[in-house]
Amino acid sequence: MKAFSLSEEQIACVIGAAAADELARRFNRHADFLTIAAWTQDAPLGRGGLALDEDEKVACARRAASLFGLDEDYLSAVSAEKIADWARELTVAVRHELKSFSFKPAARIDGDVAHAHGADAIYQDAAAAANVLAGRRRLLSFVAPHSLLGLELSLLTPNLLGIEAIDARRMTPDELSSNLLFGDVLVATPTLWRYMMQEGLRAPDNSLAVSFGEPMTPELAVEMRTSGFGVLREMYGSTETGLIAWRDNPGEAFVLFDHWRRAGDNLLRLCPDGEEREVDAMDLLAWSGERSFTLSGRRDGAVQIGAVNVFPDAVAETLRNHPHIEDCRIAVGRRSDGAARLIAHIVLAPKTPPNERTARDIDVWCRVNLRQQERPQIYNFEIETGAEA
Structure with missing residues (x-):
């Protein structure tokens, strides 16, 4: 077909x-x-x-x-x-x-390990997404299509719906505002949605916004509705598990797609071949019924920054390799728009001055040794006595 x-x-x-x-x-x-x-x-x-x-x-x-x-x-x-x-x-x-697809998770804690999924399971996910996006005229995506959810939502879902799929990554927010039409759906991560809201993106009536990859905040959802997106859909899943659930508002519980069941505190996938497979969710799930849940934090300690899973402990370990750093702890803060950011609390090596030059040196080093999402946005230096500088 x-x-x-x-x-x-x-x-x-x-x-x-x-x-x-x-x-x-x-x-x-x-x-x-x-x-x-x-x-x-x-x-x-x-x-x-x-x-x-x-x-x-x-x-x-x-x-x-x-x-x-x-x-x-x-x-x-x-x-x-x-x-x-x-x-x-x-x-x-x-x-x-x-027969199958193989995807690498955005997080680097697993090294170069890829996760394989049967092609029938990937199309099962895409069909589930198509059910909650039915009625759209075109699908525009701001997301690269090489990840599991990127491929499913950006290419396979519009193919199943029989609608045009448009790569919007080359469009500026002004160009998007000019190109969006009545009945379109636009796919992006919350980080990209924040960027588009800051740049004044406007949407026509009956436009649908889809997000995934990191938590959607109530404040961002309000901005998106104010900009013209009358309907929001937030998708939940991961490279390891596939597409699991969806919801309309950040304050609501996620609802399982039809090929998933609750299995105690975990998940059961009903595979296309009839097999039932128990799956460990990447997050702690707080169930509010047999088919709905909210998220209670990651099982593995990751935080989501720019739709990429970042591991603060791993970032701290990397920073300890810098010659000016004796010890490091990474905390997670929130910007005024609700986006997560990393804060590095650094104990400098003896005789290293806690000044702007040291900060620049560490920041340049981070640009070489850490991905963009892993780089701290704030550095708090501590001198040998333990007092912050």
């Missing part, structure tokens, strides 16, 4: 997004949002495009193949000059061999 397929153009977009993630993970190469959004079919793999050297090209080809459940060396014999060359090969394979 056409609804259960991905076009070559869509696969190229997935490849480009996955390549950007792989370059950041393995080679500490970071590109800006608009640059990554342009890594589509016609983007060269060399000069004028992704600018990959041989090691980077091999790593990106392996990531692309494994994402679609293929052997990581599937593309090794393909002579590729553009993303389109890889996309063409993967499109044929996906039509005949697609």
Whole structure:
């Protein structure tokens, strides 16, 4: 069925997004949002495009193949000059061999471990999302499509609904305001929604806003409704589990999709093949009924910043490797708009002055050794006596 397929153009977009993630993970190469959004079919793999050297090209080809459940060396014999060359090969394979997908979590605590999901389970998730997004005319996405929820919501769901899927990552808020039409749905993370609200995004009547990846605050929800989005849908799930539940307002409980059941304090997935599989939720769930719950914090100590799971203890451990830092503790604070931010409480090494130059030196070091979401936004220095400076 056409609804259960991905076009070559869509696969190229997935490849480009996955390549950007792989370059950041393995080679500490970071590109800006608009640059990554342009890594589509016609983007060269060399000069004028992704600018990959041989090691980077091999790593990106392996990531692309494994994402679609293929052997990581599937593309090794393909002579590729553009993303389109890889996309063409993967499109044929996906039509005949697609049995699973493999996604890497945004958090780096698991190293390079990927989580595999059967293709039927991924389409089951997308069908569930389509049920709560039915009636829309177009779907625009501000989210990269290489993650589990990004792929399901940005590409598979509109395919199942038979509506146009538009990559909005290359649009400014002004361009989005001009392009949004009556009946559209726009997908973004709360961090991106905050940015769009700050930039004055306006939506026409009967527009639907979808968010996922980090908690939606009541204050942000009010801003989004004021900007014209009459309906909100917040999705809950993870790379490890798949898509689990949804709700309309931050103050409400999440409601399980039909292929999930409560199993005591945990979850039971009803798989498409009839199997029932118990799943550990990534968060502590406070049940208010057999099909509804609220979140009571992460089981693993992660906090969500920019839709990325960040582990404060791991960030602190990394910072302790800096020659000016003797000890470090990471706290989580909230900005005035409700977004989480990291605060580093640092005990400096002996004879290290707690001044602006030291702060700049540590901040530059963090830009090399930590991802953007892991970098502290505030540094509190302590001198040897323990008093903050």
